[in-house]
Amino acid sequence: MRLQPVALALFLALPTADAAATWIEPSHRHQGGLQLNNGHGYPILRWLRDSAVEAFFGKRLKDGDLENAETNPDIAMKHRDDIVLRFNATTFEEKRILAEITKEFQVLDIWTISHEYVDARLFHAERFMPALLKMLPDSLKKPEILIYDLPSAIWATFPEKTSKGFGSSSLSVRTSREGMGNLFFKDYQRLSVITSWMRLLEAMFPSFTEMTSIGKSFEGRDIHAFRVGARDEEEAEGGSRKTILVTGGLHGREWISTSTVTYLMWSMITAYDKDPMVAKLLDEFDIIFIPILNPDGYEYTWQTDRLWRKSRQETNTEHCPGMDLDHAFGYEWATNNNAGPCSESYGGDSPFHAIEASELAHWARNQTTQRGVKFVGFLDLHSYSQQILFPYSYTCATQPPNLETLMELGVGLAKAIRLSSGEAYTVTSACEGAVAYRSKDNSDGSRERMEGGGGSAIDWFYHELGAKYSYQLKLRDTGSYGFLLPPNHIVPTGEEVLNALKYFGDFLLGNNGIEKVSFESPKSPKSPSAGQWRDLKRRR
Ligand SMILES: [Zn+2]
Numbered sequence: 001m002r003l004q005p006v007a008l009a010l011f012l013a014l015p016t017a018d019a020a021a022t023w024i025e026p027s028h029r030h031q032g033g034l035q036l037n038n039g040h041g042y043p044i045l046r047w048l049r050d051s052a053v054e055a056f057f058g059k060r061l062k063d064g065d066l067e068n069a070e071t072n073p074d075i076a077m078k079h080r081d082d083i084v085l086r087f088n089a090t091t092f093e094e095k096r097i098l099a100e101i102t103k104e105f106q107v108l109d110i111w112t113i114s115h116e117y118v119d120a121r122l123f124h125a126e127r128f129m130p131a132l133l134k135m136l137p138d139s140l141k142k143p144e145i146l147i148y149d150l151p152s153a154i155w156a157t158f159p160e161k162t163s164k165g166f167g168s169s170s171l172s173v174r175t176s177r178e179g180m181g182n183l184f185f186k187d188y189q190r191l192s193v194i195t196s197w198m199r200l201l202e203a204m205f206p207s208f209t210e211m212t213s214i215g216k217s218f219e220g221r222d223i224h225a226f227r228v229g230a231r232d233e234e235e236a237e238g239g240s241r242k243t244i245l246v247t248g249g250l251h252g253r254e255w256i257s258t259s260t261v262t263y264l265m266w267s268m269i270t271a272y273d274k275d276p277m278v279a280k281l282l283d284e285f286d287i288i289f290i291p292i293l294n295p296d297g298y299e300y301t302w303q304t305d306r307l308w309r310k311s312r313q314e315t316n317t318e319h320c321p322g323m324d325l326d327h328a329f330g331y332e333w334a335t336n337n338n339a340g341p342c343s344e345s346y347g348g349d350s351p352f353h354a355i356e357a358s359e360l361a362h363w364a365r366n367q368t369t370q371r372g373v374k375f376v377g378f379l380d381l382h383s384y385s386q387q388i389l390f391p392y393s394y395t396c397a398t399q400p401p402n403l404e405t406l407m408e409l410g411v412g413l414a415k416a417i418r419l420s421s422g423e424a425y426t427v428t429s430a431c432e433g434a435v436a437y438r439s440k441d442n443s444d445g446s447r448e449r450m451e452g453g454g455g456s457a458i459d460w461f462y463h464e465l466g467a468k469y470s471y472q473l474k475l476r477d478t479g480s481y482g483f484l485l486p487p488n489h490i491v492p493t494g495e496e497v498l499n500a501l502k503y504f505g506d507f508l509l510g511n512n513g514i515e516k517v518s519f520e521s522p523k524s525p526k527s528p529s530a531g532q533w534r535d536l537k538r539r540r
Contacts, residue, residue: 075158075306076151083125084111084147086479087140089118094140101135108132109307109344111482112385112474115432119146119479121307146479153484154306157255159187185263185494187487188255191221191299194262194291198226205269208282214290215359218313221295223359228268229286230279240372243286244504245364245467248381250325250457252297252308253483256475256493257381261291263494264501281505286373294325294356307483311356315341316349323347326382327452328354329361329460332394336452347455357457364465377504378461378470381497384482386425387474388413391463393430393456402468409469409507416503421496423476430458430472469504473497 089095098118102108107128111119122128133141147153184197202211208230213222229241246264248257268287271278281287292298296312310322320342327339327347339345352358367373390406392398400406410427417425431453462470476485476493485493 072303075304076154078305079121079150079154079307081124081126082121082150083145084119084121084150084482085143086146087118087120087136087143088116089140090116094137097135097137097140101132103339103343105131105135106342112479114385117479119482121150146482147484150484153481156486157188157306157484159189159487182266184266185259185490188259188490189262190302191292191295194258195222195224197262198224198265198291201226201266201269208272209269214363216355217294217296217359218311218355219296221299223290223293223295223356225363226265226289226291227286228265228282228289230272230282240374241286242284242376242508243288243367243373244377244379244508245288245290245375245461246379246381246501247290247293247360247457249290249292249294249298250380251382252294252301252310253306254309254381254383254475255298255301255483256383256485256489258291258298259490260381260475260494260497261289263490264498265289265291267494267498268501277502277506280509281502284509285376285505290360293360296356297322309344310346311354313355315346317341320346323354323357325354325357326380326457327455328352328357329455329457331455331460331463332392333455335394335454339452345452347452351455360457361460361464364461368465375461375465375467376469376508378458378465378467379501379504380457380461380470380472381475382472383475383485384477384479385474386423386476386478387472388425388427389430389432389458389472389474390427391430391459391470393453393459393472395453396429396431400462406469406471409504410471412503412507413471413473413500416499417496420499421492423496425473430456469508473500 087094087098089098095113095118098108098110098120102110102120105128107123109121109123111121113119122132189197198211202209208228210227212225212227214225215223217223229243231241246261248254248261250257268278268282272282273279294311297308297310300308300312308322310324312321313323314321315323317340320340324339324343324345324347327333327345328351330351333347333351339347348354352361364375368375388410390410391400407427414425414427417423456472458470458472461467475497476489
C-alpha cells in the first residue's frame with residue numbers, strides 16, 4: 001500500500017482548516033515564544049486543503065458555523081476562587097479523612113490518589129480553607145499548593161490563533177518530526193474538529209480505515225470509532241481479526257487522553273509505509289481507536305466547565321447530573337461502588353446505567369458475535385499521574401490468571417516510554433490506585449480503599465470479553481499541571497505512548513503471549529522477515 005505524495009501533502013495540511021475555524025483568542029494571554037505559521041501565509045496549502053475539504057464534505061465549515069459552539073470566555077473565570085492542593089497523605093487514616101470530607105462537605109474535587117499523596121481542588125479556597133484546615137489532622141495541615149491561578153492554567157489549555165512556543169524547551173525530548181509539523185497536534189481539538197478530521201482520514205485512506213459510530217451519547221452525539229487494519233482480499237469482507245481497542249476521553253477533562261488517541265491513530269496510518277513493525281502489526285491486527293467515549297462530557301469541558309469529569313446523563317438528583325463511565329461497566333459493578341449521584345465517581349444506579357458505557361459494551365459484544373472480532377488488547381487512556389494499571393480494579397484480593405504476563409508487559413510498556421522520552425511511568429494493579437495500606441488485621445490480602453474500583457472498563461474487557469492484555473494508562477503529568485496539561489505536551493505524550501503501542505504490538509506479534517490466549521486462532525502469525533527482526537531487536 002503506497003501513499004500518494006499529493007495525498008500526504010493534503011493530509012498534512014488539511015486539519016488546520018477546521019482547527020483554524022475554532023481557535024479562540026483569550027484576550028489577556030501573554031503571547032510569547034516562537035510564532036508558528038498557521039497556514040494562512042501559504043495560499044497554495046490553503047487552497048489545497050480548502051479544495052480537499054469541499055471535495056470530501058461539500059462546503060467547508062465557515063467560522064460562523066461554529067459560532068454557537070464557541071468557547072464561553074467565562075469558562076476559566078468559573079474557577080477563579082478555587083485552588084489545587086497536594087496533601088502528603090500516606091496513611092489510610094489520612095486518606096479516609098480526606099475521602100470523608102469530600103463526601104460530606106463537597107468542597108473538594110479529588111484529582112488523583114497515589115501512595116504518597118492526594119491531589120484535590122478546593123472550591124472557594126478563601127471561604128473554605130479555614131474550615132478545611134480545622135477538620136484535618138496536623139499532618140495534613142500544610143498542603144502544597146499545586147495550582148494557585150486556575151483561570152490562567154485553564155486558558156493555557158485552549159487553542160489560540162497566534163501560536164505559542166512550539167519547539168520550546170519542554171520539547172527537548174525526542175519527538176516525531178511529522179507530529180511536530182502537523183498543526184492538528186499543536187492544540188487540543190474540539191469534538192467537531194476531531195470528527196471532521198477522522199472523516200477526512202477515512203476518505204483519504206479508504207482501503208485500510210473505517211469510521212463508524214458505536215452508538216449515541218445521552219445527549220444524542222455519535223460516539224465514533226476508527227478502525228485501522230491492512231486486510232488482504234480474503235479478509236476484506238470483515239473476516240475474523242484479532243483486534244486491539246484503544247479508548248480515550250472517558251472523563252471529559254482528560255484532554256490529553258483524547259489527543260493521544262488521535263495521535264496514535266494518525267501515526268499508525270502514516271507509519272504503515274515506513275515502519276516495518278507498524279506494517280506487520282496492521283497486517284496482523286485491527287486497531288480500533290475511540291478518541292472520545294464521553295462526547296457530552298468532553299463538549300461540556302469546552303463550552304461550560306473545563307474541569308468536568310463525568311458524562312452528562314440525568315440522575316435522580318436534579319443538581320447532580322453525570323456518571324463516571326469508569327465505574328459504569330457490568331463486571332463487579334457493585335464492588336466498592338456506592339457513591340451517590342453528586343460524587344465524581346458515581347457509576348449509576350445499576351450496571352450499564354450510564355448510556356455511553358452500555359453502548360460501548362453492546363457494540364463490542366456485537367463485534368465479537370457478528371464480525372468475529374477477537375479483542376486481544378485494550379488500552380484505556382486517562383490522565384494524570386503516569387501510571388500503567390492492569391486488572392483487577394475492583395479488588396486486590398483476586399488476582400488475574402495471567403498476572404505475571406500482565407506485569408511483564410506493563411513493565412515493557414513503561415520501559416518503551418522511558419526509552420522514548422525519559423518519562424517514568426509506574427506499573428501496578430489498578431486496585432492499588434486507591435489503596436492506602438494493607439490493613440493489619442486483614443490476612444487475606446484485601447485492602448482498605450479510599451475510592452471504589454468496581455465497574456471499571458479494563459475489568460470488563462478483561463473478564464467479559466477476554467481481552468487478556470487490558471491496561472489503563474494514566475498519562476502525563478505527575479501534578480505540575482494535572483488535568484490542565486499545556487498543549488505543548490500533546491506531541492511528546494503522543495510520541496511516548498506510540499512507542500508503548502508499538503511495544504504492545506511487538507509483544508503480541510512475537511508470540512509473547514498470543515498463543516497463551518485461549519482463542520481459537522484462525523491462523524498463526526507469519527514469521528517476520530529478517531529486516532523486521534532487525535527492526536524489532538533494535539527497538540528493544
Ligand atoms: Zn480518567
